[in-house]
Amino acid sequence: MIKETKTKTHQDDTLETYFKQIKVFPLLNFEEELELSKRIQQGDIAAQHKLINANLRLVVKIARIYNTPDVSFLDLVQEGNLGLIHAAEKYDHQKNVRFCTYASWWIRQFISRYLSNKRRIVRLPHRKEEMLRKIQRTYHSLSQTLMHQPRNEDIAGELGIPVRDIDFIINMTSGPLPLESEYTENKTVETHEDYTYSPERDLLRRNSRDGTLRILNKLQDREKWVLTYRYQLNGCQHHTLREVGDKLNLSPETVRQIELKALKKIRGHADELKECVYEAM
Numbered sequence: 216m217i218k219e220t221k222t223k224t225h226q227d228d229t230l231e232t233y234f235k236q237i238k239v240f241p242l243l244n245f246e247e248e249l250e251l252s253k254r255i256q257q258g259d260i261a262a263q264h265k266l267i268n269a270n271l272r273l274v275v276k277i278a279r280i281y282n283t284p285d286v287s288f289l290d291l292v293q294e295g296n297l298g299l300i301h302a303a304e305k306y307d308h309q310k311n312v313r314f315c316t317y318a319s320w321w322i323r324q325f326i327s328r329y330l331s332n333k334r335r336i337v338r339l340p341h342r343k344e345e346m347l348r349k350i351q352r353t354y355h356s357l358s359q360t361l362m363h364q365p366r367n368e369d370i371a372g373e374l375g376i377p378v379r380d381i382d383f384i385i386n387m388t389s390g391p392l393p394l395e396s397e398y399t400e401n402k403t404v405e406t407h408e409d410y411t412y413s414p415e416r417d418l419l420r421r422n423s424r425d426g427t428l429r430i431l432n433k434l435q436d437r438e439k440w441v442l443t444y445r446y447q448l449n450g451c452q453h454h455t456l457r458e459v460g461d462k463l464n465l466s467p468e469t470v471r472q473i474e475l476k477a478l479k480k481i482r483g484h485a486d487e488l489k490e491c492v493y494e495a496m
Contacts, residue, residue, distance in 0.1 A: 229289065237271040245313055252308035266303045266314065267296075273315055274299050277322050281330060291326055298325030346384055349374060430481055437463065438477035441470055 243251070243266070254262035274295035282288050302318035310317075331347070353373050357365035367385065371378040427448060431439045440463060444454040456467035456474075463470070 233289075233292075234275070237268070237275070240268040240271065242272075243269045243314075248306075248314045249308040249311075252306050252314075255303065255306070256308075263303050266306070267299055270299055270303075270315065270318060271296065273318065274322055277319060278326060281326050286330065286333060290329070294325045294329040295322045298322040301325070343384055346380075350381060350384060434477050434480060437465075438473055438480070441473045442477050445474055 248266065251262045251266045255266065274292055278288065278291040278295045281291055298321040299318055302314070302321040306314055306317055327348075350370055353370050354365050357369055357373060367381045368378055371381045374381075431442065431448065434442070441459055442448060444459045444462065445456075447453050454462070456470045459465070459470045460467045465473075
């Protein structure tokens with residue numbers, strides 16, 4: 216008991232020291248953020264550090280939302296800071312939005328992923344983690360529209376994937392749709408992260424769409440349309456080779472060749488495309 220008290224006191228002292236350190240960094244106005252973004256895109260490391268330091272208090276504010284007795288608050292802040300750094304590297308002044316709006320989404324993503332991995336006995340592969348987040352978002356969205364608690368069949372229908380895939384992922388994670396559970400004397404209260412309204416997510420979806428279209432516009436028209444139909448881009452449904460051929464008056468084999476050629480062209484933009492997909496998750 217004495218050891219636990221000493222540990223808690225040490226953590227409190229460390230937090231107090233950290234809070235004092237980050238308060239010395241002045242906050243930025245919108246024009247300063249845009250100017251720093253321009254300098255960061257030119258490779259100015261000092262500008263990146265200034266943007267990050269000015270927003271360390273934002274990380275603390277968001278981390279408080281996720282604070283629980285079983286996880287060190289300092290660990291949450293550290294993970295949030297990693298999200299902040301990632302946001303500072305990608306912040307684009309041309310989008311004309313406040314940095315805090317853009318960074319908040321990334322900070323939450325890094326903290327949420329840390330919590331899900333720490334509380335899970337077996338860590339999920341990255342793709343399974345992404346699918347779990349999709350299931351969570353769909354669960355909360357359907358909870359607002361259905362007259363009953365969403366079933367796995369409802370979620371599968373909304374996502375357009377087999378029910379067995381939903382069952383498999385939920386079973387792997389012991390059904391962790393709740394972000395956390397708080398126990399009271401009489402009942403268990405499940406606390407969920409609400410994905411039904413998120414301006415940060417809307418912003419990132421727009422950025423993701425713009426980035427994808429920017430890459431597609433480097434292709435010839437037929438190549439662009441083939442990839443759009445084949446990979447459900449820009450709101451399109453998935454089309455088979457024959458269906459694309461019927462739309463473009465081409466044979467299925469010709470469509471296949473165009474698809475392969477287009478994919479080869481954009482292979483050099485693979486990292487950028489991965490970021491677009493990740494942001495849209």
